[in-house]
Each structure stands twice: as C-alpha cells, then as structure tokens.
Amino acid sequence: MPFYQLNIPEVYRDWTFLERFPGHEELRKYIAHVDKILDLRRDTYFHARVNDASWDKSANRWTIKTQQGHVASAKYLILGAGLLHRANIPDFPGLSGYQGEVFHSAAWNEDFSAKGKKVAIIGAGSTGVQLTESLGKMADELTVFVRRPSYCCALGQRSLTAYEQHVMKRFYPVMLKAARESHAGFPVTGNDKALDDVSSEERERHWSYTWDQGGFSYGMLAYKDLFRSKEANEATYQYWRSKVATRLIDPAKFEIMAPEHKPYYFLTKRMPLEQDYYEVLNQSNVHIHDLNKSSLKSFTKKGLLMSNGTEYEFDAVVLATGFDSITGSITRIGVKNKHGVDLKDVWADGITTYMGITVSGFPNMFVPYSPQAPTPFTNAIPIIEAQVELAVDIITRVERAGAKSIEATRDAEIEWKTHLNALVEGTLFPYTDSWWNGADVPGKKKEMMAYIAGIKHYEAKCRANIEGLQGFNMVARDKV
Numbered sequence: 001m002p003f004y005q006l007n008i009p010e011v012y013r014d015w016t017f018l019e020r021f022p023g024h025e026e027l028r029k030y031i032a033h034v035d036k037i038l039d040l041r042r043d044t045y046f047h048a049r050v051n052d053a054s055w056d057k058s059a060n061r062w063t064i065k066t067q068q069g070h071v072a073s074a075k076y077l078i079l080g081a082g083l084l085h086r087a088n089i090p091d092f093p094g095l096s097g098y099q100g101e102v103f104h105s106a107a108w109n110e111d112f113s114a115k116g117k118k119v120a121i122i123g124a125g126s127t128g129v130q131l132t133e134s135l136g137k138m139a140d141e142l143t144v145f146v147r148r149p150s151y152c153c154a155l156g157q158r159s160l161t162a163y164e165q166h167v168m169k170r171f172y173p174v175m176l177k178a179a180r181e182s183h184a185g186f187p188v189t190g191n192d193k194a195l196d197d198v199s200s201e202e203r204e205r206h207w208s209y210t211w212d213q214g215g216f217s218y219g220m221l222a223y224k225d226l227f228r229s230k231e232a233n234e235a236t237y238q239y240w241r242s243k244v245a246t247r248l249i250d251p252a253k254f255e256i257m258a259p260e261h262k263p264y265y266f267l268t269k270r271m272p273l274e275q276d277y278y279e280v281l282n283q284s285n286v287h288i289h290d291l292n293k294s295s296l297k298s299f300t301k302k303g304l305l306m307s308n309g310t311e312y313e314f315d316a317v318v319l320a321t322g323f324d325s326i327t328g329s330i331t332r333i334g335v336k337n338k339h340g341v342d343l344k345d346v347w348a349d350g351i352t353t354y355m356g357i358t359v360s361g362f363p364n365m366f367v368p369y370s371p372q373a374p375t376p377f378t379n380a381i382p383i384i385e386a387q388v389e390l391a392v393d394i395i396t397r398v399e400r401a402g403a404k405s406i407e408a409t410r411d412a413e414i415e416w417k418t419h420l421n422a423l424v425e426g427t428l429f430p431y432t433d434s435w436w437n438g439a440d441v442p443g444k445k446k447e448m449m450a451y452i453a454g455i456k457h458y459e460a461k462c463r464a465n466i467e468g469l470q471g472f473n474m475v476a477r478d479k480v
C-alpha cells in the first residue's frame with residue numbers, strides 16, 4: 001500500500017486498507033469491492049476453462065470455446081491468464097503412493113490443519129518462506145527441504161489508519177502516476193552510484209537506511225552495478241548475510257540459509273519478503289534439510305526417503321515447488337494461430353512476441369502480463385495497467401481505421417527479442433536458474449522471459465512503436 005492497487009479513483013475512493021501489505025482475506029475483499037464498483041461480474045463466465053481459441057480467417061474473428069461448453073465469438077482476444085498460475089509439480093518418484101496428505105501450495109486445502117502434525121515443506125521460495133512462518137507456529141514438527149535458500153528481506157509490515165489514507169488519497173493521482181513512470185512500479189528513483197563510487201562508511205549507512213525501510217527497498221536502492229559487477233553483488237550479499245546472522249542464530253541453520261559462499265547472485269532470483277521467517281527457523285520444532293547434502297530419492301508410503309538412506313515420516317507434505325511461470329497458462333488453453341498451430345508449438349523453440357503484447361500469426365490477440373515485458377520484475381498493477389492501455393491504444397487505432405485486423409510482423413518480433421537479449425547481456429541474470437528464465441522447470445527452454453529495463457523505459461519504447469504502427473500489418477476492410 002498504496003502502490004499495489006488499481007489506479008481507478010472510483011475504486012480507491014471508498015476503499016481503506018488495514019495494513020501496508022494486506023493479507024489474502026483483505027485482498028479478496030478488495031477484489032470483491034473492485035467487482036462491485038466496476039460491475040465485472042455482469043460480463044464474466046465463472047468456472048469456464050478455455051480449451052480452444054481459433055482465428056476464423058473468413059469472418060476475421062476469434063472463436064473461443066470452453067470445456068464447459070461456452071462458445072464466444074470476438075473480434076479481439078485478450079489473454080489475461082496470469083503468470084504464476086500453472087503449478088510446477090516435479091515428477092517425484094513414489095508421490096502417488098504416499099499415504100499422508102500432499103498438495104501443492106496453489107491447491108491449498110482450506111480444511112488442512114498442521115496442529116499436532118509432522119509436516120514437510122518442499123521448496124524455499126517466496127511461498128515456502130510464507131508457509132514456514134505459518135506452519136512452523138502450528139505444526140508439532142516442521143521440516144523444510146531446501147535446494148537453494150532465498151535471500152529474504154524484511155516486509156516492514158505495519159497497520160494503516162483510515163485517517164492517513166484519507167489524507168494520502170488526495171495525492172494518489174501523483175503517487176500512482178509516479179509508480180507507473182518508475183522502473184519497478186514503486187516511485188523510487190533508484191541509485192545512480194556504483195559501489196566503488198562511495199566510501200565503505202557511506203555504503204554501510206546506505207545499506208542500513210535501505211534495510212530499515214523494509215519491503216523491496218534494499219534491492220531497489222542497491223548500487224547501480226549490482227547486476228553487472230560480481231564485486232558489488234557480493235558486497236550486497238554479505239551485508240544481507242550480516243543482517244540475517246543477527247536473527248538466525250542456530251549456526252548450522254544459518255550456514256544453509258545464508259552460506260558464506262552464495263549459491264547464486266544476489267537478486268537474480270525473486271527476493272521474498274518475510275516477517276519472522278528467521279525466528280521461526282530458529283525454533284526447535286523446525287528443521288532444515290539441505291537437499292545438496294542428500295537429495296530426495298523418493299516418496300514412501302509414510303514420508304520421504306533421502307539419498308543418504310534417511311527416511312522421514314510425515315503426516316502431510318506441502319509442495320511449495322513453484323510454477324510453470326509466465327508461459328505456463330497461455331500455452332495450455334488451446335489458442336491457435338491463423339494457420340492452426342498451437343501457441344505452445346509456436347513457442348517450442350523459444351518465445352517470440354512483439355513488445356510482450358502481441359504475437360505474430362495471432363491477429364487481434366493481446367497478451368498483457370506475460371513474457372518479454374517487465375512483468376516479473378515490477379509491481380504487478382502498474383505494468384498490467386500500462387500493457388492494457390497499450391493494447392487498447394492499438395485496438396483504438398484499428399477501429400478508427402475501420403480495419404479488420406492487426407498483427408505483429410515476424411521481423412518486429414525478432415528485433416524485440418534481440419533488444420531484450422541485448423539488455424541482459426553482460427548482466428549476472430543468465431548465471432541463475434529461476435522462474436524468470438524458465439530454467440526451474442525440467443524440460444522448459446531456458447531464456448530470459450523478462451524485459452529488464454523497467455516500466456518507464458518499456459512503455460516509452462512501446463508507445464514510440466505503436467505511434468505509426470511500426471512493426472504491425474493492418475488488414476484493411478474490403479473495398480465496396
């Protein structure tokens with residue numbers, strides 16, 4: 001709060017949040033409020049799983065079908081299927097024979113109680129961190145299976161009063177505009193200094209200040225060479241490690257979660273935000289199993305068998321193993337290009353989009369909040385708002401021209417990908433496997449899926465291309 005909310009005055013005018021980082025129950029109430037104000041329900045089919053979308057060349061329209069039997073026809077198709085939706089469930093041997101309770105975090109069993117139970121969590125990404133905080137307080141015994149630890153920063157949670165929001169709302173138009181015109185969707189200007197530009201005393205002061213702000217401040221205000229200089233990255237990691245050392249006091253656990261030699265470069269994988277993660281890990285009922293020392297061999301009827309012969313018994317195992325991110329949803333809804341080829345096959349050898357908004361061969365289709373845009377590197381709302389406005393801008397131009405359809409050219413896509421890759425060149429991102437480059441899902445092609453130059457730069461570049469419809473082919477209406 002206030003930056004992770006829709007920039008729609010009718011929506012924020014009558015809404016008050018309780019916390020800086022609202023919990024899921026409050027977020028659901030907020031979404032219900034959005035629905036009420038904008039009357040979205042009127043235009044929505046619930047429980048409708050799209051399994052086919054095809055372009056009808058003669059009618060110049062999309063036909064969209066669902067598993068439940070809906071059929072819709074539309075001139076424009078917008079795929080808003082999200083980027084962290086399709087669960088990644090590794091092919092663990094013996095999983096189906098396990099007799100305890102097992103579920104992925106994305107299919108949470110609302111009736112599940114960890115009270116009095118021995119519970120395992122596989123995974124230590126953002127979800128694993130949040131689950132550890134909660135389940136560690138409830139379970140008799142909790143064991144967390146960690147392959148690579150997360151480098152977490154403090155959430156900096158606090159309550160918000162209605163009065164302070166009442167006052168702040170006057171400034172929302174300016175604040176939310178500033179967020180949109182920023183790098184990461186939060187109105188901070190970043191750091192224009194490199195690590196070596198400043199003395200060691202100034203570094204300490206700066207790190208301490210950004211650390212104390214909580215949230216993503218430590219990362220967003222890191223020295224500008226964080227992603228290009230191994231030394232700057234290492235120094236930023238070591239300061240982070242010194243902070244964790246004051247909280248995770250069990251030395252063996254500390255060495256797994258904040259090792260002296262970092263397993264990957266700082267912030268080249270999403271940094272989770274935590275509240276009392278390290279305190280919970282200190283608890284005597286919470287155990288950490290380092291998968292690098294002995295890997296998971298198989299599930300057994302009662303638990304997990306490790307490669308060193310250790311066998312654990314658990315009442316429940318929670319898979320916090322992440323998602324087939326970014327492309328996982330839109331490649332599984334049966335959307336086909338104008339030649340009848342499924343998007344998943346079009347992208348079999350790598351993703352191609354134009355500006356992360358359109359895909360060549362898919363006329364009048366838009367893919368906001370998906371690959372090759374700043375999507376995973378930014379606060380979600382401003383990038384969604386930016387991309388939706390860009391799509392609407394393109395649609396408006398088509399309608400004004402009275403045209404049938406618009407489609408990105410293949411050349412424009414290649415140029416976009418070349419530009420995206422050039423931005424990543426020389427950075428530390430390619431060294432780390434993550435959901436940002438797909439290397440975390442077995443069999444998925446590893447490629448940077450995000451546009452790393454930030455929203456402001458991205459939007460300016462897209463607007464320049466859309467002005468004059470550079471990189472698009474528009475099909476005019478038939479002459480009569």
Ligand SMILES: NC(=O)c1ccc[n+]([C@@H]2O[C@H](COP(=O)([O-])OP(=O)(O)OC[C@H]3O[C@@H](n4cnc5c(N)ncnc54)[C@H](OP(=O)(O)O)[C@@H]3O)[C@@H](O)[C@H]2O)c1
Binds near residue numbers: 146
């Ligand atoms: N508080 C927050 O900020 C928050 C909370 C929840 C979600 N989110 C958002 O949701 C995103 C996804 O988070 P997530 O935690 O669900 O997914 P994630 O970040 O991709 O983490 C998946 C975890 O599962 C582990 N894993 C995957 N396959 C495994 C295997 N075969 N054996 C052992 N471990 C395995 C990974 O280990 P490796 O790291 O070694 O691959 C990683 O620790 C976050 O990055 C964030 O954008 C944010």
